[in-house]
């Protein structure tokens with residue numbers, strides 16, 4: 001059996017090596033390393049794939065969140081609602097801009113913002129909600145957008161993990177993750193579902209005014225060359241990353257299918273044989289693209305199971321071991337938006353199994369049989 005990796009990017013690269021190598025060499029030989037034509041071509045193809053009007057490329061997913069929040073023109077002390085259980089970047093950017101992150105609990109089954117707990121966290125200073133589409137499925141966006149509308153709040157979707165996931169509204173309308181709020185953000189970090197071979201990110205919006213402002217902020221606040229209308233930053237997608245991402249975008253649908261198949265195989269073995277783990281729950285209104293395959297391990301057995309699997313050559317990860325209000329950098333600056341006990345419990349019980357496009361049946365069977373055999 002091939003050694004099992006949490007993420008296997010090299011095997012995936014070998015399958016598309018000819019296309020990637022050719023594209024990368026062309027860029028190097030062209031000398032157009034910044035803002036080459038490929039950046040626009042990739043952005044246009046991505047906007048078609050996601051059925052969103054504008055794709056604004058930038059340097060990474062954290063920058064995308066920063067640029068999105070800068071565009072909202074909020075005042076220091078304004079409050080932004082964000083889940084307590086997420087990767088730190090979602091809240092870090094709020095704090096960096098001197099805004100107050102208001103932490104709201106997540107739903108214990110979906111790991112995404114608990115819609116029923118949002119309204120209680122809204123105050124007169126609340127200006128925006130940052131839902132995070134965690135692990136591969138979207139937050140429940142229809143009721144979330146209704147709350148945002150009712151209170152006049154902006155919505156910035158942190159879609160670093162769920163590119164390609166589709167949400168279905170009650171009238172049958174289907175929309176891609178990251179295209180339902182005012183602005184959506186993406187990360188092309190190598191291990192993300194659409195990953196480059198370095199850093200990259202993008203902003204998504206259907207609104208022409210947001211688009212112009214986001215582009216301006218990402219480019220030193222420039223309205224035209226050397227005329228700076230506002231304080232911005234410098235955040236670009238490299239031409240090299242753009243050509244790699246263009247190749248990989250053409251495989252994204254098949255990569256998602258592969259992840260789903262792997263999840264189904266994990267589910268089939270674990271659901272029938274292990275009653276002390278809970279397999280990922282899928283909300284009916286969102287498709288799941290399995291950025292992570294995350295179990296909930298019952299009876300405080302998570303850490304022991306993780307150690308045991310490691311001795312068997314099976315890497316696993318805990319995403320995330322601390323909710324944000326327990327993080328040293330955050331505990332004194334966040335506002336607690338209600339009871340956060342589900343986020344706290346998840347931090348103790350979640351365990352993500354290896355998930356990538358290159359897991360074969362032998363590896364999947366070995367992983368599930370080791371969990372089944374663990375007593």
Ligand SMILES: *Cc1c(COP(=O)(O)O)cnc(C)c1O
Pocket residue numbers: 060061062063086087089090132158160161187188189199200201
């Ligand atoms: C990866 C990630 C980010 C940040 O992306 P980078 O490209 O690493 O800056 C933000 N939010 C979430 C939820 C992520 O998983």
